[in-house]
Amino acid sequence: MDFTIQYTKEQEDFRAEVRGWLDQNAQYPSEWGDIPPETDHWKPEMRQWALDFSRKLGEKGWLFPLWDKEYGGGGLTGDHDIVLKEELGNYDIPESGRGELQAGSIMVHGSDEQKKRFLKPILTGEVVCWQLFTEPEVGSDLASLRTRAEKDGDDFIITGQKIFVGDSFDADWLWCLAVTDPDAPRHQNIGAFFMPANLPGISIANLNLVVQRGKRLVSMDGVRVSREYLIGEETQGWRVAQTTLELEHGAAGFLAERDSTVRDVIEYTKETVRNGKPLSKDPFVQQAMVENFIETNIHRLLGLRNYWMFNSGRTVTFHGSQVSLLRKDFNLKAADRILHALGPQALINDEKWGALKKRVEHHQRETLVGAHPGGTLEVQKLIIARRLGISRTQERAAPTQAPTQGR
Ligand SMILES: Cc1cc2nc3c(=O)[nH]c(=O)nc-3n(C[C@H](O)[C@H](O)[C@H](O)COP(=O)(O)OP(=O)(O)OC[C@H]3O[C@@H](n4cnc5c(N)ncnc54)[C@H](O)[C@@H]3O)c2cc1C
Numbered sequence: 310m311d312f313t314i315q316y317t318k319e320q321e322d323f324r325a326e327v328r329g330w331l332d333q334n335a336q337y338p339s340e341w342g343d344i345p346p347e348t349d350h351w352k353p354e355m356r357q358w359a360l361d362f363s364r365k366l367g368e369k370g371w372l373f374p375l376w377d378k379e380y381g382g383g384g385l386t387g388d389h390d391i392v393l394k395e396e397l398g399n400y401d402i403p404e405s406g407r408g409e410l411q412a413g414s415i416m417v418h419g420s421d422e423q424k425k426r427f428l429k430p431i432l433t434g435e436v437v438c439w440q441l442f443t444e445p446e447v448g449s450d451l452a453s454l455r456t457r458a459e460k461d462g463d464d465f466i467i468t469g470q471k472i473f474v475g476d477s478f479d480a481d482w483l484w485c486l487a488v489t490d491p492d493a494p495r496h497q498n499i500g501a502f503f504m505p506a507n508l509p510g511i512s513i514a515n516l517n518l519v520v521q522r523g524k525r526l527v528s529m530d531g532v533r534v535s536r537e538y539l540i541g542e543e544t545q546g547w548r549v550a551q552t553t554l555e556l557e558h559g560a561a562g563f564l565a566e567r568d569s570t571v572r573d574v575i576e577y578t579k580e581t582v583r584n585g586k587p588l589s590k591d592p593f594v595q596q597a598m599v600e601n602f603i604e605t606n607i608h609r610l611l612g613l614r615n616y617w618m619f620n621s622g623r624t625v626t627f628h629g630s631q632v633s634l635l636r637k638d639f640n641l642k643a644a645d646r647i648l649h650a651l652g653p654q655a656l657i658n659d660e661k662w663g664a665l666k667k668r669v670e671h672h673q674r675e676t677l678v679g680a681h682p683g684g685t686l687e688v689q690k691l692i693i694a695r696r697l698g699i700s701r702t703q704e705r706a707a708p709t710q711a712p713t714q715g716r
Contacts, residue, residue, distance in 0.1 A: 316392075317388065319388070320388050320389070320391075320392050323388075323392050324392045324395075324396060327392060327393055328396055330369070331396055331397070335362065335397075335400045337358050338358075341354075341355060343401075343666065344401065346668060346671045347520060347521040347671065348522050348523055349477075349515075349521035349522065350521065351477070359478075360434075360437075363407070363434035364433065367381070367432065367433035367434030367435065370382055370383025370384065370385065371383055371393055373409070373712070374390045374393055375387070375390055375711075375712040375713050376412070376428075376432050376712040377712065380416075380428040380429055381428060381429035381430070381432030381433040382712060387616075390564065391564055394564040394565045395564075395565070397565075407431075407434070408431035408432075408436065408437070408438035408482070409556065409561075410440060410484070410553045410556050410557050411431060411440070411482070411484045411503060412427075412431045412432055413553070413556045413561070413709060413710070414501070414540065414549055414552045414553045414556070415427050415431075415540055416428065416710050417549075417552050417708050417709060417710050418540050418541040418545070418549045418552065419503075419540050419541075423503075423537075423540060427482075430481075431482075436481035436482055437476065437479065437480050437481050438480065438481070438482045438483070438484055438503075439474055439476055439480040439482075439484065439506070439525075440474060441471040441483050441485040441486065441527055442454070442471070442486055443471060443473050443474060444456060444471055445472050445526075448681075449684065449685060449687070451486075452496055452499075452547065453495075454469075454487070455469055455488065456468065456470070456471065456487040456488065456529065457469060457487060457488050457491070458487035458489045458500050458534070460489070460543075461533070463535065463536045464533050464534060464536065465487070465489065465500070465502070465533075465536070465539070466531050466533055466534075467502070467510075467532040468530060468531055469487060469528075469529055470526065470527065470528050470529070471485070471527045471529075472516075472526050472527075473516070473518075473681070474524065474526075474527055475513070475524055476522070477523040478523070480506040480513075481505070481506055481507075482503060482504065482505060482506055483502070483503075483506050483511075484501070484553070485501070485503075485504060485529075486499055486501055486502075486546050487499065487500055487502065487546075489544055489546070496547040497544050497547070498547075499544065499550070500539055500541075500543045500544065500545075501539070501540045501541055501545070501546035501549035501550060502538050502539055504532075504538040508533065509533070510529060510532035510533070511527065511528070511529055511532055512527075512528045512530070513525050513526070513528075514526045514527075514528070518678070519674050519677065519678050520671075520674050520678045548707065552709055554683060555625075555629050555707045555709050556629070556709060557633075557683035558629035558630045558632065558633040558683055558684070558689065558692075559612065559628075559629045559630075559632035559636070560615060560619060560625045560628060560629030561615065561616065561619045561620075561629075561709070561711070562612050562613060562614065562615030562616030562617065562618070562619050562620075562632070563615075564612070564613065566605065566608070566609050566612075568640070568672075570647075570665070570672040571601045571602070571643050571647075572602075572605070573665055573668070574598070574647050574650075574664070574669060575589075575598045575601070575602065577651075577664055577665055577669075578594050578650065588650070588651070591650075593649075593650065594650045597646035597647070597649065597650040598646075598650065600642075601642075601643045604635075604639040604642065605643070607635065607639070608635055608636055611628075611631065611632050611635060612632055614628070615628050615632055620713055621711075622711060622714060625706050625709070626696045626705065626706050627692070627697060627706075629706070630689040630692040630696070631689075631693060633683060634686055634689035634690060634693065636679075637679065637680045637685075637686050637689070638686060640676040640679055641676055641677070641680060644672060644673050644676040644677075647672070647673075648673060651664050651669065655670065655673060656670055656673060657670055658670045
């Protein structure tokens with residue numbers, strides 16, 4: 310059987326169009342050199358370039374190619390999406406914050422009016438959205454969140470704090486969970502709000518964490534939020550949040566690996582000579598690199614499987630959490646193997662002495678913190694057990710909707 314991928318004439322024509330456009334638009338000024346992996350170290354002009362590039366992609370419908378044009382997407386097919394992702398993968402493009410989780414949640418739970426109003430700015434890259442779920446006292450047990458949204462006529466008054474939230478870019482919109490009915494049972498007491506980030510009473514502080522990627526502490530002190538920003542019913546927020554988390558875990562799948570460090574470290578071991586021979590000739594290093602290679606590919610293939618299942622309308626159950634769990638687990642193991650294979654070079658935060666111009670050192674930190682967003686490994690295991698029906702409770706996956714559904 311021949312497994313070579315065959316592209317159609319339409320795909321090749323589209324590739325030529327994408328290449329031509331990227332040639333013109335995807336090169337950031339060469340005098341910037343390498344873009345630092347930690348966005349807190351970016352110059353303001355890098356930040357602006359990344360936002361502008363996202364918006365240009367959005368204008369063409371290439372930021373969210375599969376979504377309907379009506380909502381600001383490209384109205385394109387998976388065939389186009391594959392070509393776009395492959396071509397974009399050839400560029401080292403600093404990515405700006407995207408709102409796919411918020412858009413996906415509004416699509417399922419928002420009213421028609423909210424979809425018309427909120428989706429286009431997200432899908433065209435006009436706005437940056439942050440997810441405000443985690444609180445200083447509440448992480449894995451999200452249903453115990455304490456931020457309050459008290460009703461006042463047609464408005465809600467929100468008070469509380471959210472931590473480890475935000476992104477490299479300043480927010481225009483906040484996706485915030487808050488308790489709307491403190492007397493209602495767990496899971497039936499929360500509202501989900503998609504609200505402007507500049508409302509009076511919101512203050513934002515930077516956090517200096519292990520990886521410097523714009524994480525913040527957001528404090529809300531009596532923030533008046535109109536009901537028009539409530540997505541779903543006022544005590545349906547838990548259900549709404551489950552859609553967001555389902556997507557965050559990976560239910561929609563992906564076409565390309567996000568992390569190129571494992572691949573580049575393999576090349577590094579071929580080029581780096583220690584004790585008179587390339588590192589890659591050491592049997593221990595060989596084993597470590599092969600294990601990393603295999604696991605990266607397992608993760609990539611599971612991402613492709615989810616992409617196919619999601620976009621062809623198949624029922625996704627444990628699949629999103631499976632991808633999330635394996636990504637986090639593989640990443641931690643990969644970093645550990647790299648550390649043992651390369652030794653101190655993996656930990657040196659110096660352009661000259663650190664492996665891959667200190668990218669490996671960054672990878673060591675990134676994989677540690679990367680075990681948390683969207684739920685830790687233990688939380689993913691719990692979800693999988695529930696979906697398989699072998700836990701204390703049994704549950705189905707939250708509703709999600711492929712952007713191509715109905716087309
Ligand atoms: C880089 C990064 C980005 C993030 N981005 C966002 C964001 O954009 N928005 C947002 O809202 N939050 C964000 N978070 C927060 C993230 O969702 C939380 O860190 C995560 O949910 C874990 O919560 P916690 O840190 O409070 O840990 P805890 O909940 O205190 O957990 C501590 C440890 O206990 C384990 N544990 C907890 N409960 C159980 C259990 N029942 N069974 C077994 N083990 C358990 C956990 O696995 C973990 O190892 C981010 C975090 C990081 C590090």
